[in-house]
Amino acid sequence: MNDDKGRPDLRINGERLVSSIKEMGSIGFDPETGGRTRLALSDADKKGRDLLCRWMHEEGLDVKIDQIGNIFGVREGTDPSELPVMVGSHIDTVRDAGMFDGVYGVFGGLEVIRTLNENKVRTRKPLALAAFTNEEGARFQPDMMGSLFYTGTVGLEELLSSKDENGLTAADELDRIGYRGSGTVRAGRYIELHIEQGPRLYAEGLPIGVVRGIQGLAWWAGEYCGESNHAGSTPMDMRKDALLGVAELAAEAEKLALRLGNGSVATMGKISPKPDIINIIPGKCSFTLDFRQFEKSLFEEGKGEIERLITACAEKRGLKYNFRKVAEAPAVVFDSGMVELAERVSARLGLASKRMVSGASHDAQFLSPFCPTVMIFVPSKDGRSHCPEEWTEAEDLENGCNVLLHSVLELV
Ligand SMILES: [Zn+2]
Incomplete structure (x- = not known):
């Protein structure tokens, strides 16, 4: 089946997406609190990274690690001169976190790639999946370390010398877990799929938030x-x-x-x-x-x-x-063309969307001045996040990922 532009009218596999998120959610899980803890560059973070890299390899992606430990998996396009469309987020967590913050954006991107692979869809531009190091800042400050380095906003030495409360540096911990690399992948565009972490979409019963910027x-x-x-x-x-x-x-x-x-x-x-x-x-x-x-x-x-x-x-x-x-x-204003794209795609998929401003910070805010960027939000039950109660329904996860898939298909 094809859509009106002759693109294959694909849908992601919602069950596979949820089971991947659950598998990551079992890493660092504490049955006493019901939360999981994968602080940046900890043993649990390493296990999460290893799982992601294994799944990237299984999809035939070219995996590259950069000097701050950001992980990129590239799916080749037919035109090697084109910059990749990048999708992603982060897999580190705060203490006793839910299983969706960050992980949804990374495994949503992986699910898009799995869907393209199983349907043998070739694209002109490459598609890159990114997991940025230490988004949360729960162990090493500043937060958003991976995207700060990636966009040249803060220098490598300053970030690597950051110490945790035990005096361990980010550099030493990166070496210890084996994720200090020397590769990189440049993004032409960036889309970050994320749970809202606030109450608005859930309260209004809306499936999709198209984020126009960060306050x-x-x-x-x-x-x-x-x-x-x-x-x-x-x-x-x-x-x-x-x-x-x-x-x-x-x-x-x-x-x-x-x-x-x-x-x-x-x-x-x-x-x-x-x-x-x-x-x-x-x-x-x-x-x-x-x-x-x-x-x-x-x-x-x-x-x-x-x-x-x-x-x-x-x-x-x-x-x-x-x-x-x-x-x-200052506020970050996302690219209007990217915002309109996500809205158009949501409408085409029959999903009501709302333009919104993100209350929380995300890697996307640093990517935004670097390349055209947008974020797609899905509802968080009662607006809860950074706690074991963080929850998003499977149907909402599936819908958001389909918006990501079709936004990507329009760009690649
Ligand atoms: Zn996040």
């Missing part, structure tokens, strides 16, 4: 200083309570995000009052703030407002303050 992020760390004093003998109107100032700042940051709307989110994730004792007014309180927004003008407005609020909430209570921005990453 901008800014982080601050600050401290308010007042006066520690006796909780019983200091009247309310004579206090300089640093924690109350920070509490008000947290509430104001929430109001700001709600006022700006359009997906703005603000979070005070960390508060440390001092001296942190039941009967002493907190004289000092440190805090962090995280603000995210996709639209540039709203991002700029929100950042300015956050800094104004940090000052205003301290001054209102006569508190001294200091703060600094500790991270900032």
Whole structure:
């Protein structure tokens, strides 16, 4: 059977996809927590890598490992002068993870290749499957290590010298597990299939999210200083309570995000009052703030407002303050042609889709300035992720993978 363009009207094998994801999910599995742990460059990560490489070889792919341990498997095209279309994600996990984050994108790509192989489909461009090293950053920082190196965003030496909490370097661990290579594969385009890790698709009952970009992020760390004093003998109107100032700042940051709307989110994730004792007014309180927004003008407005609020909430209570921005990453906007392609393919397959912005970071954000990129999301039950409860229904996994297959077929 052919589609209206004469392409074979293929479908991936949903059962094979799910069983591959489950097999990877058994590596590093802890029956007590119900989660699995494959921290980057650990023994469990090595086992996962070995499984992926074995399956890549079984599909006849040319497997290449680069200097940071990224794994690429290339399926030849008929025109060797063309750059490959790359699909992929990561196979490392956080502690006690679910089985879909990252693995879905890698094994979704593998399932596309298996489908092309069993149907003997030849393509003009090569197709490359990628698994990027240490996406999660749960053991070595920075996160996204593989894609940072691959796109030349951060230098190799800096990444390899990163140490885990036991003082082991990424370089030594890469050597120990045998995944420091010297090959590479350049991508012409990149598609990353991923679970949403948020609640929107599941809540709206939509099978496909076409991701138009990743929101901008800014982080601050600050401290308010007042006066520690006796909780019983200091009247309310004579206090300089640093924690109350920070509490008000947290509430104001929430109001700001709600006022700006359009997906703005603000979070005070960390508060440390001092001296942190039941009967002493907190004289000092440190805090962090995280603000995210996709639209540039709203991002700029929100950042300015956050800094104004940090000052205003301290001054209102006569508190001294200091703060600094500790991270900032502008929004990433994916290639409009790639976004339209994924939407068109979803519609052709009879799958309702929604354009969305990713709340989480992904390797795709670093690939995006490097080559035309898009991400395809499928629903996460109740929006849960990075926990053993992370779940996506088999039907949704199959649908997303079919969108990947047909997006790839249009590009290769
Ligand atoms: Zn991921």
